[in-house]
Amino acid sequence: MPKGSDSAYLNNLHAEFEYNPMYIKGLDRRHWETEFGIRHYAGKVIYSVEGFVDKNRDMQQDVLFDYMSRSEHTFLCDLAKSQDQSCSNLIPNVSTNQRGTSKSKSTVSDQFRQQLQSLIDVLQNTKLWYIRCIKPNSLKQANIYNESLVLDQLRYLGILDIIRIRREGFPIHLTFSEFISKYKCVIRNKTFSNSLNDILLVLKELKVPETEWQIGKTKIFLRSSAIEPLEDERKRIRCANSIIIQKNWRRYLNNKNYMHVKKSILIIQHAYRGWKLRIKFLRIRRSVIIIQSRLRGVFARE
Secondary structure, three states: OOOOOHHHHHHHHHHHHOOOOOEEOOOOHHHOOOEEEEEEOOEEEEEEOOOHHHHHHOEOOHHHHHHHHOOOOHHHHHHHHHHHHHHHHHOOOOOOOOOOOOOOOOEHHHHHHHHHHHHHHHHHOOOOOOOOOOOOOOOOOOOOOOHHHHHHHHHHHOHHHHHHHHHHOOOEEEEHHHHHHHHHHHOOOOOOOOOHHHHHHHHHHOOOOHHHEEEOOOEEEEOHHHHHHHHHHHHHHHHHHHHHHHHHHHHHHHHHHHHHHHHHHHHHHHHHHHHHHHHHHHHHHHHHHHHHHHHHHHHHHO
């Protein structure tokens, strides 16, 4: 620049980055004079050098922004104001009123650098949380699963390397108290003091290989192969104890229901027997009264 050309730009790239492992001259020797490439994390990307310098010379049209600033449409006016702000950010010492000068004009590459710098500023001032999304198919349709596409995405995102690193290292970190409170149920002795001997006792009880765990000053480090038997044994014991608790609780509920039903039955029986005996008593009394009246009548006639 200012008298650069696409070929000169490409030659400078070849001379500067020829031995860089992330740089590619082109797909093959026939395209070395027209293409260059970069090995991104997602794969190889080839760029055509045609029009690079012209795009860098592409200035924003001042007349267009003048018309936009005089428009009655609010959105277009806001676009013109944002362009003025971008120019002032790129060249802080130059006033936005000097739009006609060459120094105040921003090219496409200037805007790209400004946007990239603003993005970097935002990333540096925020706490990042990434959500990795996987496309099951390139058509974005339901119930279609492309295994090779998903595998490529997992490889490009580095998930496979993360899994390999986690398997080779000690991904599970637990403090002594957390480990004891979580896995003390796997052995019979329940009197623990969160000491190193208690942790060794748990590991020895389950016969966990010494190569699968390490103990630090305040934490124990475990591999996935070591945590699996611990979790399986803990799950088995918790399931067995849960069944015992459920059994006793159900027995208590059924016994309580039985006692309630039994008490109700006794009350009903008591009331029924009383009613039945009273009916019997009334019948006997009525019969006695009839016999007495007849007998007294006989005595009176005599």
